Amino acid sequence: MAKNKRYIEDLDQYEGCYDKERxxxxxxxxxxxxxxxxxxxxxxxxxxxxxxxxxxDPRWVVCEIPQPRRCPLCNERVVAEIGGAEVVLGSAEIRVVGEEEIYAAPDLVYHYVTAHNYLLPQEFVAALKTAKAGNIEHRAVINALR
Ligand SMILES: [Zn+2]
Structure with missing residues (x-):
């Protein structure tokens, strides 16, 4: 029986923005x-x-949409400073390559944590410790999705 889930829960298989062929x-x-x-x-x-x-960082995001979405929780337009530049969040996804898994998140995740105290899943925090944006594994994932 097909489940009609209303929300994507943390650590569900992510099936949006995903190309099985590639x-x-x-x-x-x-x-x-x-x-x-x-x-x-x-x-x-x-x-x-x-x-x-x-x-x-815009260099490493994927699945971009033309118009940034506002935060669904507070309806604010979200801007973050990344490497000295102002970046509007809400129009892309990030990928984090852990040792066991790859994680997908909206770039608004940063705002969810800073503004709404959203607690990242433990295993994602662990993956962040060893992951490095722009390293060879990460770039391979990013390039495959672009
Ligand atoms: Zn918000």
Whole structure:
């Protein structure tokens, strides 16, 4: 029986923006939040946040849409400073390559954490520790999705 799920929950298989023909790995979803969706809140270290932000760099985002979406939780237009430049978030996704899994998140994930205390899944935080935006594995994933 087909499940009619209203929300994409954290660590669900992510099936949006995904081309099976070109890319054989299924990412796990992180932070595809929608208005009304419940999520865990908590404290995120500055180190994790700084690392997360490096993945929101326009050089490394995928699945871009022309018009940035506002935050579904607070309806704000979200701007972040990345490498000294102002970047509007809400129009792309990020990929984080962990040792076991690849994770997909909207670039608004950074705002969810900083503005709404959204708590990143533990295994995603662990993946962020070893992952590096723009390294060879990461670039391979990004290039496959572009
Ligand atoms: Zn917000």
């Amino acid at each position: 890319f054989g790995m299924n990412p796990l979803a992180v932070a595809f939040l929608q208005r009304g969706q419940r999520f865990e809140t908590g404290v995120t270290t500055g180190k994790t946040l700084a690392k997360l932000l490096t993945f929101c």
